[in-house]
Amino acid sequence: MLQLDVKTIYFLVGLFATTTGLVLFALSTTGRFDRWLKYWGISNIATGSGILLLTFRDIIPDFYSIVLANMLAIIGYYLLMATTQRLYHRRRIAVKPHLLFLGILTVLFILMRDADSYYAERTVLTALTCGFYAYCVAKSTLRIARKEDITSAYLVSGIFTVATVVFAMRAIAGLTHHLGGDSVFASGGVNMWTILLAAIIGPLWNMSMLLMIMERINRNWIGRALRDPLTSALNREGLKAAIENNSMRRQSDAHPVTALLLVDIDHFKQVNDKLGHAFGDQLLCTFADIVHHQLRSSDLFARQGGDEFVIILPASGEKEAQDVAERLQNSFAHATEKLKQDGLSITLSIGIAVAASDQIAHSLNSLMEQADSALYQSKHHGRNRITSAQAA
Ligand SMILES: Nc1nc2c(ncn2[C@@H]2O[C@H](COP(=O)(O)OP(=O)(O)OP(=O)(O)O)[C@@H](O)[C@H]2O)c(=O)[nH]1
The missing domain is CATH 3.30.70.270 (Reverse transcriptase/Diguanylate cyclase domain)
Structure with missing residues (x-):
């Protein structure tokens, strides 16, 4: 009988995200893709390595397995949002307000590096921040879907809407003491469900992002073949x-x-x-x-x-x-x-x-x-x- 404890699931989720990110990042260095692929790759590496670091709790110093791990997860989500914003706006993205938000959270986390206390507070903060970025991704991909008529962007938006709900559930559970234990590896309550959902959502969103980008490129080429390049009128x-x-x-x-x-x-x-x-x-x-x-x-x-x-x-x-x-x-x-x-x-x-x-x-x-x-x-x-x- 297959037995998976929460720590193993975390490890597998982290490993999957990190390796996916490394592959995407390696591809981005070929210079054949726009900058979004680099963001997307680094985003996966950051989130994945953050989750992997979590699983080394009690093996490596708490600073790495708690503070750095949570920060990396948040940075990963931040970059994912940057990726989709870049895809939507095509040119520059407004970074400053988000960096400020990230800075405030960094300070809060550093204040909370004590491993045994503030577990629920830490969970709430991470869930709220990642949830906020997941919500931003859902919103900008919905805009891409509507504006450019890209069907798979609806899929990405749907998946990130689910992710937002999962993070919201986690934040509420943290606030109401229903996380299912006082450790991130507790195998009961909302904690167990959220990591299981994360294990499903992670591969799904990478796949759907890929589909969205492929569909977009495809439409772009078809559009170009049917239009006059000077006036954008149809040919x-x-x-x-x-x-x-x-x-x-x-x-x-x-x-x-x-x-x-x-x-x-x-x-x-x-x-x-x-x-x-x-x-x-x-x-x-x-x-x-x-x-x-x-x-x-x-x-x-x-x-x-x-x-x-x-x-x-x-x-x-x-x-x-x-x-x-x-x-x-x-x-x-x-x-x-x-x-x-x-x-x-x-x-x-x-x-x-x-x-x-x-x-x-x-x-x-x-x-x-x-x-x-x-x-x-x-x-x-x-x-x-x-x-x-x-x-x-
Ligand atoms: N700048 C520019 N000129 C173009 C382009 N395509 C065609 N032309 C020019 O458009 C001009 C069209 O000339 P004509 O068909 O004689 O038309 P016209 O001077 O408007 O004369 P009428 O139609 O009789 O009033 C030609 O000189 C072409 O070289 C283009 O993409 N850019």
């Missing part, structure tokens, strides 16, 4: 893929028509010739920003090539398309006002075509042709115009 492939997505079909019952706008910047070549290619690039980005601000989340925006763009407005007819076209012309005229000083009058020519929403995926080419003829009419009649295919 042709991206537009096709988005149309095949059933979002437009879902809306077709309530709103049977979809409008397509083909937009071309007038005299764009003159911008390149007079102000340089880099300025031309900037103008394309300005136009893309204006469009991104004007459109609804269900609308599609793609770059056809050069200075020509496509906008698809699901659940919109002729009238809505005209309104959007006019708004774009006005905003663009406002944004390019200063170019008049350089003798450049940069405007937008637009062609509009409308089709039944449930036909859009099949009739995209013919709709494009209609919008293209309408755009040609806009150019032909002096530019800075909006022409509908029905009128053309």
